[in-house]
Amino acid sequence: MSEDINNLARIRGHSNGGTATHKFPVGTHVLHKTGVQSGKERFRITRLLPDSGSGLQYRIKGETEGFERVATESSLEEIG
Secondary structure (H helix, E strand, C coil): CHHHHHHHHHHCCECCCCCECCCCCCCCEEEEECCCCCCEEEEEEEEEECCCCCCCEEEEEECCCCCEEEEEHHHEEECC
C-alpha cells in the first residue's frame, strides 16, 4: 500500500515529505505567455520560489525588460 502512495506522489511531483521539486533550475531560459492575447516571450529563471498554493513559482527576467516578475511553473515552457 505505501509503495502505491509513494509511486503516486512521485508521478505528481511530490517526494515522501510532500514537497514538490522545481522543473527548471536557475539560469534556464523558458517561454512564458505574458497575457491572454499576447504571444510567448523568452525569460530567464533568476530564483526558485515556494509553492504559493497555485503551484511552484519562479522569479523570471525578460531579455528586454529591466525588471523581474513572478510566474507559476504551469505558465512556463522549456525552450526546445
